[in-house]
Amino acid sequence: xxxxxxxxxxxxxxxxxxxxxxxxxxxxxxxxxxxxxxxxxxxxxxxxxxxxxxxxxxxxxxxxxxxxxxxxxxxxxxxxxxxxxxxxxxxxxxxxxxxxxxxxxxxxxxxxxxxxxxxxxxxxxxxxxxxxxxxxxxxxxxxxxxxxxxxxxxxxxxxxxxxxxxxxxxxxxxxxxxxxxxxxxxxxxxxxxxxxxxxxxxxxxxxxxxxxxxxxxxxxxxxxxxxxxxxxxxxxxxxxxxxxxxxxxxxxxxxxxxxxxxxxxxxxxxxxxxxxxxxxxxxxxxxxxxxxxxxxxxxxxxxxxxxxxxxxxxxxxxxxxxxxxxxxxxxxxxxxxxxxxxxxxxxxxxxxxxxxxxxxxxxxxxxxxxxxxxxxxxxxxxxxxxxxxxxxxxxxxxxxxxxxxxxxxxxxxxxxxxxxxxxxxxxxxxxxxxxxxxxxxxxxxxxxxxxxxxxxxxxxxxxxxxxxxxxxxxxxxxxxxxxxxxxxxxxxxxxxxxxxxxxxxxxxxxxxxxxxxxxxxxxxxxxxxxxxxxxxxxxxxxxxxxxxxxxxxxxxxxxxxxxxxxxxxxxxxxxxxxxxxxxxxxxxxxx
Amino acid sequence: xxxxxxxxxxxxxxxxxxxxxxxxxxxxxxxxxxxxxxxxxxxxxxxxxxxxxxxxxxxxxxxxxxxxxxxxxxxxxxxxxxx
Numbered sequence: 001x002x003x004x005x006x007x008x009x010x011x012x013x014x015x016x017x018x019x020x021x022x023x024x025x026x027x028x029x030x031x032x033x034x035x036x037x038x039x040x041x042x043x044x045x046x047x048x049x050x051x052x053x054x055x056x057x058x059x060x061x062x063x064x065x066x067x068x069x070x071x072x073x074x075x076x077x078x079x080x081x082x083x084x085x086x087x088x089x090x091x092x093x094x095x096x097x098x099x100x101x102x103x104x105x106x107x108x109x110x111x112x113x114x115x116x117x118x119x120x121x122x123x124x125x126x127x128x129x130x131x132x133x134x135x136x137x138x139x140x141x142x143x144x145x146x147x148x149x150x151x152x153x154x155x156x157x158x159x160x161x162x163x164x165x166x167x168x169x170x171x172x173x174x175x176x177x178x179x180x181x182x183x184x185x186x187x188x189x190x191x192x193x194x195x196x197x198x199x200x201x202x203x204x205x206x207x208x209x210x211x212x213x214x215x216x217x218x219x220x221x222x223x224x225x226x227x228x229x230x231x232x233x234x235x236x237x238x239x240x241x242x243x244x245x246x247x248x249x250x251x252x253x254x255x256x257x258x259x260x261x262x263x264x265x266x267x268x269x270x271x272x273x274x275x276x277x278x279x280x281x282x283x284x285x286x287x288x289x290x291x292x293x294x295x296x297x298x299x300x301x302x303x304x305x306x307x308x309x310x311x312x313x314x315x316x317x318x319x320x321x322x323x324x325x326x327x328x329x330x331x332x333x334x335x336x337x338x339x340x341x342x343x344x345x346x347x348x349x350x351x352x353x354x355x356x357x358x359x360x361x362x363x364x365x366x367x368x369x370x371x372x373x374x375x376x377x378x379x380x381x382x383x384x385x386x387x388x389x390x391x392x393x394x395x396x397x398x399x400x401x402x403x404x405x406x407x408x409x410x411x412x413x414x415x416x417x418x419x420x421x422x423x424x425x426x427x428x429x430x431x432x433x434x435x436x437x438x439x440x441x442x443x444x445x446x447x448x449x450x451x452x453x454x455x456x457x458x459x460x461x462x463x464x465x466x467x468x469x470x471x472x473x474x475x476x477x478x479x480x481x482x483x484x485x486x487x488x489x490x491x492x493x494x495x496x497x498x499x500x501x502x503x504x505x506x507x508x509x510x511x512x513x514x515x516x517x518x519x520x521x522x523x524x525x526x527x528x529x530x531x532x533x534x535x536x537x538x539x540x541x542x543x544x545x546x547x548x549x550x551x552x553x554x555x556x557x558x559x560x561x562x563x564x565x566x567x568x569x570x571x572x573x574x575x576x577x578x579x580x581x582x583x584x585x586x587x588x589x590x591x
Numbered sequence: 592x593x594x595x596x597x598x599x600x601x602x603x604x605x606x607x608x609x610x611x612x613x614x615x616x617x618x619x620x621x622x623x624x625x626x627x628x629x630x631x632x633x634x635x636x637x638x639x640x641x642x643x644x645x646x647x648x649x650x651x652x653x654x655x656x657x658x659x660x661x662x663x664x665x666x667x668x669x670x671x672x673x674x
Contacts, residue, residue, distance in 0.1 A: 071626070074644035078618045081649045085614050088656040089607050093663075207646060211636035223636035241641040243626045255623055280674045285663060289656035296649045303645045580600055581672040 006409035007146045014184055014413045015161060018420070021180055022165030022173045030452050033170030034101040034432050035276045040175055042283040046290020048178035049274045051185065053080075053265075053291070054298060055131075056138030056419035059185060064390030067306035070232070070240040072249045074303070079261025081292060081299055086266040086494075088288035092275040094501045096284035097579040101276065102429075103269045103493060104437040110500040112572055113508040114442060119515050123492045124269040124433045127485045128426040129466065131270075135423040136471025139416060145335060145395070146412035155471040158420060163464050166424045166431075167457045171277060174424045181417035186297055188414025189394075193301045196308045196401040200224065206304035217315075228307060231314045236353050240310070247353075249542075256545030264486030264547055267493035270425040273432075281582035309393040312400055317386060318351040322370040325349065328399040333373045336361040337389040337396075340372050343379050354382035361387055427467065431460035487526055487543070491518035491550030499558055501580075504573045510562030518554025522547050599670040606662050610655050618648040 027033050040048070058080075066073030098106055103124055108117030136155050143154025165173040190206075197209035201224060214220055219227045229239040238245040249257075265271065274291075275284045316326050322340060332338050339361035340349055347370050357377035364374045398407040435456040440447055447455070492515050499506040499514075525546045528534045536542055538549060567573075578584075621629060622644035629640030637645075667673035 071641055071644060074622060074641075077645060078622055078648050081652050082614065082618055085610070085652050085655055089610060089659055208635075211634070211642070213636065225636050225638070225641075241630065241638045243630070243640070251623060255619060258618065258623065282660075282664060282667070282674060286657075286660045289653065289660055292656055293653050296653050300646050300649055580603075581596060582667055582674055583672045584674075 083265025
């Protein structure tokens with residue numbers, strides 16, 4: 001059977017599974033809808049959190065990104081896992097004991113202020129919507145690459161599927177589909193990784209494989225990383241394992257970005273909200289551990305895939321005649337994820353630093369004299385002739401490792417699972433922020449249960465349409481707004497939740513001003529640098545890392561203002577005291 | 592009782608601070624600040640600093656959370672605040 005047939009089968013099967021689970025877990029109460037009835041066992045919450053957290057970008061793009069960055073790519077690995085330590089030690093148990101439905105709920109009650117609630121609400125919606133637009137686009141792209149349907153139709157299909165299980169089952173439906181999606185995506189990621197590790201080093205465990213010796217070929221017996229360092233250096237790139245060299249990020253920048261990603265992760269509302277779904281404080285703690293374990297399975301495999309893919313790419317393509325290039329290269333040329341522009345006309349692929357031509361590849365539809373797909377792009381002055389999209393490192397892996405067609409199809413299903421699970425979690429945050437925090441808590445506290453459920457479902461529908469719109473008409477700055485989501489989560493939610501739990505003296509005024517200063521600074525810097533092309537004027541820190549500085553400003557302002565204003569009311573101080581002790585964590589209530 | 596609870600909270604904070612110390616040590620110190628000197632040593636085929644940044648810190652993070660959970664579970668029982 002062809003790849004296309006297999007893909008239809010795996011995608012069809014997995015989608016039917018998701019819809020079946022959604023039907024089995026449909027809910028009729030707001031508690032079921034917002035926090036899955038607070039009855040999710042810790043280990044399943046861990047799996048669901050892992051699927052919630054790992055997006056299309058983690059699945060498809062991360063390994064490729066690291067492959068091009070070498071050591072510097074570690075900041076994503078450390079940053080996106082280290083946040084779970086903060087969640088387990090500093091946030092999850094206390095938020096679970098507090099026992100409400102959403103993040104703005106905590107902020108509004110702890111800081112006895114509807115203003116703080118509204119600021120938190122706007123942050124939560126903004127962070128989640130920027131994030132979800134990228135996921136919808138990811139769904140469309142996977143559809144178009146593997147199922148040969150137009151990107152926009154793919155986005156619409158994805159919207160319908162998410163609406164079925166998020167609208168029907170709320171958090172309960174989302175949780176159990178995410179558990180299934182985690183299983184699909186991790187299997188889809190590990191099979192090709194194990195195969196390619198065996199292929200290159202003879203070691204089946206990829207995590208060990210990339211530190212082993214090469215099994216065959218001219219470099220047999222040498223350590224893979226040493227060989228890759230030399231290959232990189234010979235081609236004019238920085239050595240793969242070296243740090244802070246020319247053209248690489250500085251130490252301060254890597255420190256700041258890693259920290260911003262860690263606290264940003266710990267401050268993301270769709271991750272925090274998952275810890276409300278477990279039965280008690282003990283499960284909240286341990287489910288952060290399970291979540292990180294399940295995430296680390298993929299996150300320790302990704303750097304191995306990165307190394308294998310880069311070694312393989314340089315070895316089979318660099319300085320080889322185009323007609324001898326492996327078949328996957330020609331197969332993927334039509335997707336414009338890889339391209340070759342023979343600048344010097346020698347029929348060989350020259351690989352060197354720098355972009356080979358201006359912009360992304362535009363095929364003319366004609367073939368060149370060596371059989372390559374011709375491009376209409378304007379060549380650049382450097383000698384590089386090879387264009388490689390970072391996504392290819394994961395997508396073409398099964399073909400590089402010569403795996404059967406059904407594995408290729410499984411990777412497609414895995415990519416879809418990663419994108420859909422993250423999108424659903426984010427959409428629930430948007431839906432519950434509007435229906436619970438805004439409508440029920442502030443506009444109509446007398447609303448009936450039935451009424452509130454209906455509003456929640458409508459709001460999820462609206463949020464899906466907005467996300468779908470941005471998926472079909474992606475704003476030009478989609479890549480830039482990811483920095484926004486993390487920067488804002490780091491500079492707004494993280495400090496106020498930490499202070500709210502660990503410092504009884506933190507006041508309403510301190511919280512509001514801290515959020516405004518932290519977020520204002522971070523937003524201003526990112527906009528200034530990303531959209532107005534300013535240089536990195538704050539100690540050379542890039543937009544991705546500035547959330548660290550914004551977070552520090554938030555902490556400082558909050559401390560000073562809190563000390564200058566009247567201390568919080570007695571009942572708030574008592575509440576802070578009570579969330580410190582696990583006993584008596586009732587199931588979440590709405591008032 | 593109130594005094595007991597204060598001791599419970601202080602012990603919790605001590606655990607958290609020690610674990611966050613390890614958290615910062617493996618990632619920020621070993622993985623970033625000292626990556627160059629550590630790369631002179633090797634762990635199998637991995638330069639040591641590179642390994643901490645690429646894999647080591649993630650593995651330590653996972654272990655740390657489980658350690659914290661078991662410490663807190665026994666602390667909860669000791670002070671009789673468990674659920």
